[in-house]
Amino acid sequence: MAQTTWKRSACPYDCPDGCGLLVETDGKCVYRVKGDPDHPVTRGFVCRKMQHYERTVHSPRRIPTPLRRVGEKGKGEFVPISWEEAVDEITTRWKALIAAYGAEVILPYSYAGTEHQIQYGCGEAFFGRLGASRLERTICAKAKDAGFEQIIGATPGQNPRDLSHCDYIIIWGSNVTATWIHAHSEILAAKKNGAHVVLIDVYATPAAALADEVLLVRPGTDAFLALAMDRLLQQEGRLDRAFLDRHTLGAAEFLATLAPYTLEAAAQTTAVPKETIASVARGFAAARSPVILFGAGMSRHGNGAMTIRCVTTLAAVTGAFAKPFGGIIGNASSSAAYRDDLVTRPDFQQRRVRSINMGQIGSALTELNDPPILSLYVYSSNPASIAPNQSAVLRGLRREDLFTVVHERFLTDTAKYADIVLPADTAMEHGDLAASYGNLCIQKTDPVIAPLGESKSNFETFALLGRAMGFTEDYFHQTNEELKDAVLAAPTPWRERLSAGAKEQFAQGRAVLLPQDDPCAFATKSGKLEFLRPELPHPLPCYLPDPSGSYPLRLVVAPHQATLNSSFSERDELVQARGPMRLILNAADAAARGITDGAVIDVWNDLAHVRFYADVRSNVAPGAVVAEGVYSAEQSLNGLTVNALLSDALTDGGRAATLCGNTVDAAPV
Numbered sequence: 001m002a003q004t005t006w007k008r009s010a011c012p013y014d015c016p017d018g019c020g021l022l023v024e025t026d027g028k029c030v031y032r033v034k035g036d037p038d039h040p041v042t043r044g045f046v047c048r049k050m051q052h053y054e055r056t057v058h059s060p061r062r063i064p065t066p067l068r069r070v071g072e073k074g075k076g077e078f079v080p081i082s083w084e085e086a087v088d089e090i091t092t093r094w095k096a097l098i099a100a101y102g103a104e105v106i107l108p109y110s111y112a113g114t115e116h117q118i119q120y121g122c123g124e125a126f127f128g129r130l131g132a133s134r135l136e137r138t139i140c141a142k143a144k145d146a147g148f149e150q151i152i153g154a155t156p157g158q159n160p161r162d163l164s165h166c167d168y169i170i171i172w173g174s175n176v177t178a179t180w181i182h183a184h185s186e187i188l189a190a191k192k193n194g195a196h197v198v199l200i201d202v203y204a205t206p207a208a209a210l211a212d213e214v215l216l217v218r219p220g221t222d223a224f225l226a227l228a229m230d231r232l233l234q235q236e237g238r239l240d241r242a243f244l245d246r247h248t249l250g251a252a253e254f255l256a257t258l259a260p261y262t263l264e265a266a267a268q269t270t271a272v273p274k275e276t277i278a279s280v281a282r283g284f285a286a287a288r289s290p291v292i293l294f295g296a297g298m299s300r301h302g303n304g305a306m307t308i309r310c311v312t313t314l315a316a317v318t319g320a321f322a323k324p325f326g327g328i329i330g331n332a333s334s335s336a337a338y339r340d341d342l343v344t345r346p347d348f349q350q351r352r353v354r355s356i357n358m359g360q361i362g363s364a365l366t367e368l369n370d371p372p373i374l375s376l377y378v379y380s381s382n383p384a385s386i387a388p389n390q391s392a393v394l395r396g397l398r399r400e401d402l403f404t405v406v407h408e409r410f411l412t413d414t415a416k417y418a419d420i421v422l423p424a425d426t427a428m429e430h431g432d433l434a435a436s437y438g439n440l441c442i443q444k445t446d447p448v449i450a451p452l453g454e455s456k457s458n459f460e461t462f463a464l465l466g467r468a469m470g471f472t473e474d475y476f477h478q479t480n481e482e483l484k485d486a487v488l489a490a491p492t493p494w495r496e497r498l499s500a501g502a503k504e505q506f507a508q509g510r511a512v513l514l515p516q517d518d519p520c521a522f523a524t525k526s527g528k529l530e531f532l533r534p535e536l537p538h539p540l541p542c543y544l545p546d547p548s549g550s551y552p553l554r555l556v557v558a559p560h561q562a563t564l565n566s567s568f569s570e571r572d573e574l575v576q577a578r579g580p581m582r583l584i585l586n587a588a589d590a591a592a593r594g595i596t597d598g599a600v601i602d603v604w605n606d607l608a609h610v611r612f613y614a615d616v617r618s619n620v621a622p623g624a625v626v627a628e629g630v631y632s633a634e635q636s637l638n639g640l641t642v643n644a645l646l647s648d649a650l651t652d653g654g655r656a657a658t659l660c661g662n663t664v665d666a667a668p669v
């Protein structure tokens with residue numbers, strides 16, 4: 001090994017922790033990766049996935065050069081070509097399509113393979129300039145955002161770091177032990193200080209080990225649970241009247257609607273015993289520093305945005321927002337610290353074009369005719385594995401008249417359908433701007449090593465394609481580092497508020513924590529928490545039964561601890577730790593169907609039949625079934641994964657995918 005040094009970097013993955021990294025390198029190779037001890041949230045430790053990021057960076061499965069398909073679509077048979085040939089073929093095909101049908105027959109598809117600002121956003125500038133159809137990038141947490149917006153506006157959230165000071169923590173639908181490990185460690189610290197921890201989920205996730213109490217709730221019914229808690233506190237005179245008077249609008253109108261939410265009705269709807277509902281409500285109201293940590297799972301239902309709005313009312317009626325370290329966690333985001341418009345360039349969009357929702361890519365590829373999609377460019381995403389309505393997605397990708405380009409690090413299920421594959425680099429191989437959606441840290445990164453093989457970053461690729469399309473804007477004639485510097489040269493109110501010392505640290509590539517606002521400074525029109533929003537279809541928070549399907553079991557998809565969506569499939573040790581595709585069922589629901597633990601089962605609805613191994617447990621809400629993890633076709637039992645059972649219906653707010661709002665039935669094979 002040549003002389004090595006430790007360089008600072010930041011984890012690019014779609015994860016609320018947004019960790020800072022230290023990377024051992026000689027400038028050519030990455031040898032070791034560890035958590036940055038000086039990062040305000042990471043504090044020296046990272047998850048198992050990133051502890052060996054060098055295995056991802058130097059994986060023998062990395063795509064080294066551009067590829068051209070030679071076999072059938074989906075078979076993954078390719079030959080290497082040069083970048084010149086690849087760019088020439090792509091831009092020649094696109095120019096012909098644009099001349100014949102207009103640019104809207106081209107659709108980009110992307111999500112959060114990397115969360116860093118430039119590589120996440122630069123495709124918007126390219127496709128905006130091209131005049132292609134727009135993609136609504138809403139699959140993940142847009143219903144959660146919409147639910148918060150409907151009651152507290154775009155109030156920047158709090159740091160999970162503060163959790164350690166809280167004495168009553170409700171983890172509401174987040175498997176923090178898998179997906180948010182620094183929140184997990186803060187909750188552990190709070191427990192050492194005597195905090196009471198409650199988990200509300202549809203099954204006992206690994207995070208249940210943190211909890212003093214686990215409430216197993218029927219999927220999609222959390223709003224009822226929260227409103228029943230509100231009603232009980234109202235009846236018992238435990239509301240924080242001073243907070244309601246000072247910081248909220250429409251409290252009286254809201255409180256006047258709570259009569260139907262009795263404990264009895266709540267127990268019946270949610271399956272949570274009424275004594276438990278009452279004791280959690282009283283404990284939360286009486287706490288010194290009560291906080292609700294919100295996951296996104298409960299927002300991925302047909303009533304998801306309303307659910308988030310209703311659960312937030314519990315933190316309002318108890319005045320939790322005004323108590324020290326109290327309120328809510330799960331709505332933080334530090335991305336406004338950068339001028340994102342300098343990356344995404346909305347000004348390049350010359351005319352209105354149609355939008356296609358990423359959760360409906362299956363029907364868009366197979367049914368759209370006005371005009372049809374004739375070319376798909378996928379980057380930072382893997383729709384064959386992660387999108388709903390998988391059978392339609394695969395049918396679409398198989399279309400011979402669809403010219404598909406995939407910019408990827410690995411030969412994913414989606415890349416196997418590509419006509420042209422372009423090799424992508426990793427976060428070690430380019431600089432970028434890191435923000436987080438789980439805390440308020442920001443960090444600037446520099447390249448740690450040169451791009452491996454012939455791989456290129458998203459920006460370098462779009463700049464190359466832009467020049468080949470004849471775009472004359474300076475944007476396409478600069479380097480990634482020049483764009484990064486231009487974004488940093490543009491001040492934002494948040495970065496301006498950093499102390500001189502923090503600004504200096506940031507300039508040196510260290511992570512800094514943005515100053516936090518008063519949690520009661522709500523970013524609504526009135527500056528108050530707004531129970532009443534007269535302009536909305538439902539002016540007050542209320543329980544809306546979820547309009548899910550008609551099969552008897554309610555299917556929930558959940559993350560797996562060992563992998564991150566379909567990412568990390570290149571790492572055999574993580575894939576092995578995850579094991580085969582399983583469906584978690586409640587023992588009573590399994591017994592009623594003659595399903596035994598470990599048996600191969602057929603699971604179906606109107607969309608598909610998918611095979612799983614049964615994982616029968618006692619601690620699952622009645623009628624709920626859960627599939628953890630995103631699997632590839634190769635790892636599946638019949639070529640399809642759980643995503644084939646997910647419809648492409650959207651949520652009530654935010655146009656997110658209803659990933660957790662589907663129904664199925666199951667039987668032994």
Ligand SMILES: Nc1nc2c(c(=O)[nH]1)N[C@H]1C(S)=C(S)[C@@H](COP(=O)(O)OP(=O)(O)OC[C@H]3O[C@@H](n4cnc5c(=O)[nH]c(N)nc54)[C@H](O)[C@@H]3O)O[C@H]1N2
Binds near residue numbers: 180200205220557
């Ligand atoms: N290891 C790992 N880390 C990850 C990911 C991963 O796949 N693996 N994914 C990353 C991504 S993309 C995201 S968006 C974040 C997500 O992180 P969070 O938004 O914090 O949520 P999750 O941990 O995914 O947990 C969602 C939980 O919601 C539950 N749930 C579903 N429906 C309901 C319901 O109706 N009511 C209640 N109470 N619970 C419900 C599910 O059972 C699941 O346990 O995590 C990120 N981090």
Ligand SMILES: Nc1nc2c(c(=O)[nH]1)N[C@H]1C(S)=C(S)[C@@H](COP(=O)(O)OP(=O)(O)OC[C@H]3O[C@@H](n4cnc5c(=O)[nH]c(N)nc54)[C@H](O)[C@@H]3O)O[C@H]1N2
Binds near residue numbers: 140378408410426
């Ligand atoms: N069954 C099921 N389905 C789900 C979920 C679930 O939990 N279960 N989770 C849902 C959620 S919350 C989300 S956010 C979505 C996530 O959907 P995606 O954002 O598509 O997530 P990944 O599966 O991680 O795929 C990201 C891909 O980007 C590639 N990539 C990484 N970095 C770069 C880069 O710099 N450039 C390029 N060009 N490519 C790069 C990676 O190799 C990887 O193949 O999936 C959703 N779908």
Ligand code: SF4
Binds near residue numbers: 047048049181
């Ligand atoms: S916990 Fe999340 S942000 Fe931190 S290293 Fe792991 S994947 Fe990256």
Ligand SMILES: [Mo]
Binds near residue numbers: 014140141
């Ligand atoms: Mo996500």
